Amino acid sequence: MPEALHYLSLDEVARRLKARKLTSVEATRAILDRIEAIDSRLGSYATVTAERALAEAARFDAETAAGKSRGPLHGVPIAVKDLCNTAGIATAAGMAIHRENVPAKDATVVARLREAGAVILGKLQMTEGAYGAHHPDIPAPLNPWNAAYWTGSSSSGSGAATAAGLCFASLGSDTGGSIRFPSTMNGLTGLKPTWGRVSRAGVFALADSLDHIGPMCRTAIDCAHVLGVIAGADADDPTALPLPVPDYAAAIEAGMKGKRIGVPTNLHGLDGDAQRALDGAILALQQAGATPVDVVLPSSFDQASYDWVPLCAVEAVLAHEATYPARAKEYGPVLAGLLDTGRALSAIELAKLQQRRAVLTGALNALMASLDLLLMPVMGTATWSIEAMATAGRTADTVAGRLRHTAPFDLSGHPTLTLPGGMTGDGVPTGFQIVGRAFDEAGILAAGHAYQKLTDWHLQHPIL
Numbered sequence: 001m002p003e004a005l006h007y008l009s010l011d012e013v014a015r016r017l018k019a020r021k022l023t024s025v026e027a028t029r030a031i032l033d034r035i036e037a038i039d040s041r042l043g044s045y046a047t048v049t050a051e052r053a054l055a056e057a058a059r060f061d062a063e064t065a066a067g068k069s070r071g072p073l074h075g076v077p078i079a080v081k082d083l084c085n086t087a088g089i090a091t092a093a094g095m096a097i098h099r100e101n102v103p104a105k106d107a108t109v110v111a112r113l114r115e116a117g118a119v120i121l122g123k124l125q126m127t128e129g130a131y132g133a134h135h136p137d138i139p140a141p142l143n144p145w146n147a148a149y150w151t152g153s154s155s156s157g158s159g160a161a162t163a164a165g166l167c168f169a170s171l172g173s174d175t176g177g178s179i180r181f182p183s184t185m186n187g188l189t190g191l192k193p194t195w196g197r198v199s200r201a202g203v204f205a206l207a208d209s210l211d212h213i214g215p216m217c218r219t220a221i222d223c224a225h226v227l228g229v230i231a232g233a234d235a236d237d238p239t240a241l242p243l244p245v246p247d248y249a250a251a252i253e254a255g256m257k258g259k260r261i262g263v264p265t266n267l268h269g270l271d272g273d274a275q276r277a278l279d280g281a282i283l284a285l286q287q288a289g290a291t292p293v294d295v296v297l298p299s300s301f302d303q304a305s306y307d308w309v310p311l312c313a314v315e316a317v318l319a320h321e322a323t324y325p326a327r328a329k330e331y332g333p334v335l336a337g338l339l340d341t342g343r344a345l346s347a348i349e350l351a352k353l354q355q356r357r358a359v360l361t362g363a364l365n366a367l368m369a370s371l372d373l374l375l376m377p378v379m380g381t382a383t384w385s386i387e388a389m390a391t392a393g394r395t396a397d398t399v400a401g402r403l404r405h406t407a408p409f410d411l412s413g414h415p416t417l418t419l420p421g422g423m424t425g426d427g428v429p430t431g432f433q434i435v436g437r438a439f440d441e442a443g444i445l446a447a448g449h450a451y452q453k454l455t456d457w458h459l460q461h462p463i464l
Contacts, residue, residue: 006165010222024057024075044161046082048122072225074117079167082123083204093204094126107202116229124157130206133334144462150384152182159186169217177406183418184378184431190216191223195413196241199234207315220448224248254446257289259372273382277421288450298363305400308407313342361412374435382430417444420457
């Protein structure tokens with residue numbers, strides 16, 4: 001049975017568009033019709049820009065007819081997380097306080113997507129200010145695989161929409177795990193690039209030195225196509241480093257032969273589903289030619305997930321300085337609590353946190369120097385039900401436990417690729433992550449592609 005159009009990979013859609021077996025208007029209209037039919041149940045979109053999307057699609061079809069191609073994203077319908085500024089379209093960042101915020105200029109990543117010919121379908125829902133909970137007045141998107149399960153934060157809308165066939169790819173952001181959590185919970189391939197690889201200009205900040213912008217897609221090659229467009233230096237963001245941007249899609253067949261993949265021996269607290277995803281990844285990558293190597297995560301690793309909250313908090317205070325505490329009553333309790341934590345932090349406490357962050361980064365760099373890749377779980381508990389999360393609450397230990405395998409790589413800035421790697425008995429996807437050396441996105445994408453050539457988890461879709 002042929003795969004439904006809405007569940008095709010971005011790469012396949014691009015091939016059909018280029019071969020003129022499909023038009024951008026046809027693809028865009030099909031996805032818009034699907035959004036109208038099912039997103040009232042899922043709530044993945046904050047804003048749908050149907051008329052603008054169809055007009056863009058018609059323009060890109062005209063360019064195709066004239067023999068012009070802007071590249072692999074030409075005419076492909078995608079969507080972006082609602083913290084990326086979009087000219088003339090509301091950008092609320094999941095906040096009730098910013099519902100009427102209409103930027104005059106696109107974020108750099110959005111501008112680059114448009115220039116590459118992507119059709120922007122709209123803005124995807126997210127947690128308040130990109131932290132850990134949705135604003136009480138804004139319904140959280142539902143997990144399309146099982147509504148009783150977490151959708152992942154904060155790129156919840158990106159995860160739900162991409163998994164449900166409501167876009168062919170999306171942009172998310174990751175400060176403590178918010179590309180990786182929704183990618184694993186929704187069965188997606190999500191890339192957190194190296195900090196400094198992708199511009200953050202025009203993106204609402206949670207914590208500037210921790211924020212990463214990256215693609216959430218169905219396959220590693222889809223992520224390669226999107227990253228190739230959004231990566232690179234930017235005059236509007238001096239922290240976007242002026243390094244050459246490789247042709248990630250061209251390098252994706254590099255393979256795993258001779259690659260050393262670190263497998264930590266001091267992981268703890270993994271449930272059966274998380275362990276099975278890791279074990280399956282080891283076997284597949286070994287079959288592809290890689291050599292697993294036992295390694296020990298640095299002693300600073302577990303402390304990092306506790307340090308992440310106050311480090312994030314103090315930077316979030318700066319991002320919200322204009323409205324908090326002046327308009328504190330308009331904030332939800334979780335984000336407000338984070339800001340209060342940041343405002344209470346002393347200079348001495350901050351200095352200690354920064355010192356420990358530097359030690360962690362150095363230790364991870366030293367570990368990665370002897371490896372090509374590092375294999376890691378995304379969460380110790382592979383999937384979380386909404387009930388289990390509510391029961392666990394938001395104590396320091398439960399938050400740190402959920403962040404244990406993700407936050408350290410936001411603190412260090414290393415790139416990671418999350419891949420679907422299994423399914424629970426409740427029909428919810430599980431995943432794992434591959435960590436690379438700084439700025440070696442090509443390496444982790446090639447590893448992800450090699451894994452997906454041998455497995456079919458990324459080809460499974462929710463029944464809606």
